[in-house]
Amino acid sequence: MDYREQLRAFINENISFTHEGATLSDDDNYFELRFVNSLFAMRLVDFVEQTFGIEITNEDLDLQYFSTINELQALVSRKLEQKGA
């Protein structure tokens, strides 16, 4: 399943970039592009948990897994597989 559409929408709604009209590719690391505050970080984790019905454990809280849309896609797929298994 491809969840990128939903993930893209959430990221674009919740962070803004200084260059207007700049678009984010699925491999862009938004944590490196800009300062990310606690509130965004918390919202992102909540969003992933609630939208896909998965639980993010302490082991999953790796910055890398959350840093691009493609990484998020991989994380969600992996967690859903584990859950289904």
Place this chain on the structure above:
Amino acid sequence: MSSRDIKCIVWDLDNTIWDGVLLEDREVSLKPAIASIIDTLDKRGILHSIASKNDSELALAKLAELGLEHYFLYPEIHWSSKSSSIRAIQKNLNIGFDTMLFIDDQSFELDEVDNEQLGVICMHADHYKDLLNDPRLMPRFITEDSARRREMYVADQLRKSEEMQYEGPSEQFLASLDMQFTVNLATENDLQRVEELTIRTNQLNSTGITYSYEQLVQLIHDPDYALLVCELTDKYGTYGKIGIALVKTTAPTWHIELLLMSCRVMSRGVGTLLITYIMNQAKLHNCKLQAHFIDTGRNRMMNISYRFSGFTVKHDDGNGRYLFEHSLETIPSYPNYVMLEAPDLLSIERLEEELYGLS
């Protein structure tokens, strides 16, 4: 009777704050000593509000004439039920119902509020002279921040109304606030507030460990430790002292023993600013950086803040105690919507050692 501290008193007006009924009597006069009671409680950091069935414009004009208007936050003056007024005040102040005291001269109103079983404490207006001696209205400490608590809520009131009107990206709104984030080494004057923060802060608290005043005094005189206090201000005024960090600054590895940030500033996007500052400081002094984290069940946001700032798990005892480490190779840049004013820690400490002969 609850023994919890009362944070806000919700007052009726007619025959409670003043003798007489505003819409019926030609003259109303303040109850004896009431102005000084309100003022004393205000200085203790107790908030005041109003739930009165009255003509709003007339009542506010009367309060202004009596010189009391500025004490009351989010006054509810209309003809709806007092319980609905109290709900509105509770929502605006974001405090627990069980920390609110409602004072009225009519049993009907007291019963109406009591019936809703919100947990609000109700008191008949006849007893208002006992207020100053009520232990629930005597905070253990009166810090600088408690004395200006009302001002901070007034500033919040302004911020909220402006934020609601603001359309556009939230970061542009944040940039419009002219925020300034100041970091300083704690002095003895800060310690009561520091203790208060360790007790009151749950979500953005890295360990949940509380420190006593005496322990804190020792720590600020210990050259191996830096106790940092942060203050946030914006164009509306100050948020007060809203964050602290306790850092063991001995080479070759610095340790963040405690980090906490008041929930009041969470939506201001400054939560991770302090972490970023400490990272930069450690790097500047050629040290490594580790941080202690204890899962308290309520502080997941702090865990996420650390991890998303680039900390990785160095050690995990399996019981919710973690040691995080940061490589300091890439440090997030500071956000551009807030000005940071922060000293170089070690040079200040060295200066203090020279000045006071601390070793």
